[in-house]
Amino acid sequence: MLTVDYDLLDVRPGMTVLDLGCGEGRHAFEAYRRGATVLAVDWGAQEVATTREWLGAIAAAGEAPAGSAAGAARADLRALPVPDGSVDRVIASEVLEHIPDDRTALAEIARVLRPGGRVAVTVPRYGPERVCWALSDAYHANEGGHIRIYRGDQLEERLATVGLQPTGRHHAHALHAPYWWLRCAVGVHRETRLTRAYHRLLVWDLTHRPWLTRTAERVLDPVLGKSLVVYAAKPAGRTGPAAGADRAEDGAAGLARA
Structure with a gap:
């Protein structure tokens, strides 16, 4: 990536x-x-x-x-x-x-x-990162x-x-910003069914580069790009x-x- x-x-x-x-x-x-x-x-x-x-x-x-x-x-x-x-x-x-x-x-x-x-x-x-910091100290406040x-x-x-x-x-x-918001909300060291499903989506996007997710990210990058x-x-x-x-x-x- x-x-x-x-x-x-x-x-x-x-x-x-x-x-x-x-x-x-x-x-x-x-x-x-x-x-x-x-x-x-x-x-x-x-x-x-x-x-x-x-x-x-x-x-x-x-x-x-x-x-x-x-x-x-x-x-x-x-x-x-x-x-x-x-x-x-x-x-x-x-x-x-x-x-x-x-x-x-x-x-x-x-x-x-x-x-x-x-x-x-x-x-x-700045924006996506500020959300992560607000949701979780463990996301950033570590060695x-x-x-x-x-x-x-x-x-x-x-x-x-x-x-x-x-x-x-x-x-x-852009597709990674909501994933990290979710991780920060549930706990960065905790896996849930939803975080695992989202991670599989990101891996699928990375390995297959499908038109749908590539287009969605290009459109969303100016707004949500992490x-x-x-x-x-x-x-x-x-x-x-x-x-x-x-x-x-x-x-x-x-x-x-x-």
Whole structure:
């Protein structure tokens, strides 16, 4: 299930792509299949191990184009092991809401992007997320949970503060918002007949992509979309601070060996 629109982000073969807070790698996999050189980064050791395993399976199955490469590494998003200005595209999906010092993480994104590079940042949308918080403390108030809710203009302002120019936004996953409201209402750790049925619907939608649910989500995304996706670009000619230049090997070769 992808949150980022790869056509809007303009991911092309031969680009270097950094997937921050990769989880189990869903966005890294798509970039790899599109012919990019990908580094997936997460703080969780298990997440990195799972992503690395699946990247290997994609390569073994011949699903990655010739010339592409991919790896996964455990790292702190506030101090990325990537040289200044070495990455064409950055994806930070559903991760900033977990980081206390999100401004430093955003500054790191700006640092590693090449001039002219682009980033896609996704976070829980304000309205649906506020409902979840109102219904359940267990949904967010836990170790590693969500510590803030972004408004769209606030996220764009923080991107602009580190020198990244917002270029557009949209919402995604409208069908998931009611599911999480339901989970929060009955208890996020409790399964009921209704939550199981709704989950089966989401799995069916994910695996079969039927016309009915795909159309319904496109119509509902502007109103109920659970995720906010903001795109931004680093202006051509802008260079980042030199602080991270000695933290990793230079260029795409360093990414490929991660």
